[in-house]
Amino acid sequence: MKIAVIGIGPHARRVYVPALQRLRERFGVEVALVVELEAKESEVRAFLAARELRPELLFVKPFQQHMPEDVRAALSRAARREPLDGVIIATEPLSHRAYAEWALEERLHILMDKPVTTRENAATELPQAVGIYGDYEALLSAHGRLQKEKQTLFSINVQRRFHPGFQRVMELLKEIAERTNCPITSLQSSHADGQWRLPSEMITLGYHGYNEGYGKVSHSGYHFFDLAWWLYQTVASLTGKQADFAEVFSSFQGPGGYLRQLDTGDHERLFGPEYRNSQAHDEESLKQRLRDYGELDAFSTIRLLEEGESVCHLSINLLHNSFSRRDRLQPGKNLYKGNGRVKHEHHSIQQGPFQNIQVHSYQSRAEHDERSGDEHAVGGNNHFDIHVFRNSGLTGDARPLEIIRMGELEEQAGYDSERLATEQAKEAVVVEFLQFIRGELPRERVRSSIEEHRVPVRLMSSVYASHVLQRSGGNPIVGFALR
Known part of the structure; x- marks a missing residue:
């Protein structure tokens, strides 16, 4: 099972990557692709080397709601070189929608950090505040269309x-x-x-x-x-x-x-x-x-x-x-x-x-x-x-x-009483995601699907x-x- 991790910031480094490593033998899961901003390249390489991980790496320039075509093409090429089963989206929420739409186009399972999205100037501009719900409706609709062709999971980490x-x-x-x-x-x-x-x-x-x-x-x-x-x-x-x-x-x-x-x-x-x-x-x-x-x-x-x-x-x-x-x-x-x-x-x-x-x-x-x-x-x-x-x-x-x-x-x-309970709950979210991908968990038992x-x-x-x-x-x- 091959997973891409999009966004290797403090949260992903503390939660997602260690969880995937702990679950490697249980699920046969591999971090096959890592995507991060160009400005973070040196620290990401150092982090992955320290954990003896060697995924394919893709570094991109910052963007928000709309994914540049060159980034989309590079992502798709990487996803096909290492055929992916799913993605974990752990970027800033301004780019959640763009990465999720790409993953839906690629027919991938998705685990995404909360919130589903946010908008620049949501606290000062009414169209941006209202647009948060519009983003959700667009993602829900795209996910629904995909389900007519392939049963996938779009899970939100709460x-x-x-x-x-x-x-x-x-x-x-x-x-x-x-x-x-x-x-x-x-x-x-x-x-x-x-x-x-x-x-x-x-x-x-x-x-x-x-x-x-x-x-x-x-x-x-x-x-x-x-x-x-x-x-x-x-x-x-x-x-x-x-x-x-x-x-x-x-x-x-x-x-x-x-x-x-x-x-x-x-x-x-x-x-x-x-x-x-x-x-x-x-x-x-x-x-x-x-x-x-x-x-x-x-x-x-x-x-x-x-x-x-x-x-x-x-x-x-x-x-x-x-x-x-x-x-x-x-x-x-x-x-x-x-x-x-x-x-x-x-x-x-x-x-x-x-x-x-x-x-x-x-x-x-x-x-x-x-x-x-x-x-x-x-x-x-x-x-x-x-x-x-x-x-x-x-x-x-x-x-x-x-x-x-x-x-x-x-x-x-x-x-494990030696670890933070909240982080073990987050790992349980990852377990559910992998169980669904492997066919071990029916949809009705999923606890946090986008619907x-x-x-x-x-x-x-x-x-x-x-x-x-x-x-x-x-x-x-x-x-x-x-x-």
């Missing part, structure tokens, strides 16, 4: 669907739905990752950056639109009580707001006189330059309605500007895992008067490869607790509170559209049909 903690949450929700016929009545999610960029870095640093007119919603926010809809829709289908319309309102904080929270004087007090010398722009020019940049934080309220009545509210809060462990003036080399980034994630899911499930996952260190004490305790790299509150007098449970810890879930799932992402993509698109409309003085409520 690892929380595969995470043993969220799998247990789903089981608990289903239990109460089956006993009471009550759907999810409200859901609150918060994700903060402590990505602290100093003002001039917002201009110069591209990885998970803001300088192309999008930010946190496109970086990791899609996970939480997907998680909320996956939980809600699955439980609603058991009860037969399903919303038919959604209304979305969002509020963003951009770089301009950050400059009012911490100005040049504040940064100098923190980092000393070297701070001013390290910044290529003064405060006034920064305010002008950063005006149309992407969002640091996004706060969204989603109202789900059935026949005009509100039946569920979703609150999804996404933050880069949050608790961080960065304490140095200069950024670290690894902007993916490191540079002070720590995860604080919380979910509260209400099922009417019968059940409240709370998920708490809080790290205290940015060095996720270092172990210190109990990694399942609060602050540990693998902290993930589920607090289950139940109306035991009506649900038949022995007690009203149960606390489920990650150590127990890891043992049941066969996870299931219509509503999450529409939510992401609408969150951007709501912000743009509010910014221009329009009506910030964006509605759309769910059926």
Whole structure:
């Protein structure tokens, strides 16, 4: 089985390539082709050499939505020299659509990072915000046409669907739905990752950056639109009580707001006189330059309605500007895992008067490869607790509170406690992809095919559209049909 990896950035180096190497004997899988930007050639060659990998290499110039013809031709020639079974697309999301369309033309199986796509200036231009959903529709249509000729998988990597903690949450929700016929009545999610960029870095640093007119919603926010809809829709289908319309309102904080929270004087007090010398722009020019940049934080309220009545509210809060462990003036080399980034994630899911499930996952260190004490305790790299509150007098449970810890879930799932659970969930996505290609997994058991992402993509698109409309003085409520 031969796989191409398109995009060998920090995420692919930490997740996809090691996973494919670990799974080589089980699936007979080989990394046959690697595609990356020309500017990354030397570091990609060094990375692959260190892992004793010798795929065919193709280095290309940057592009966004439309693939240049010379790149398309070079890709197709490489795919035919080493006949490929599938591709993993792990580029910046601006080029997701172009690479996916090429892979569909080549009749290949696809595993693609989230989000499905994004658009330059999605946070400032309405056609770009709306275009995110248009991209999805185009890819879904192309995938549907291919299925008439060949059965392929187009999978989106949203690892929380595969995470043993969220799998247990789903089981608990289903239990109460089956006993009471009550759907999810409200859901609150918060994700903060402590990505602290100093003002001039917002201009110069591209990885998970803001300088192309999008930010946190496109970086990791899609996970939480997907998680909320996956939980809600699955439980609603058991009860037969399903919303038919959604209304979305969002509020963003951009770089301009950050400059009012911490100005040049504040940064100098923190980092000393070297701070001013390290910044290529003064405060006034920064305010002008950063005006149309992407969002640091996004706060969204989603109202789900059935026949005009509100039946569920979703609150999804996404933050880069949050608790961080960065304490140095200069950024670290690894902007993916490191540079002070720590995860604080919380979910509260209400099922009417019968059940409240709370998920708490809080790290205290940015060095996720270092172990210190109990990694399942609060602050540990693998902290993930589920607090289950139940109306035991009506649900038949022995007690009203149960606390489920990650150590127990890891043992049941066969996870290695020495590794991050989130990365093992991502590897489970790769396993499913390879199982489908080899014919070991029927389509109905696939957990994240592109067909299931219509509503999450529409939510992401609408969150951007709501912000743009509010910014221009329009009506910030964006509605759309769910059926």
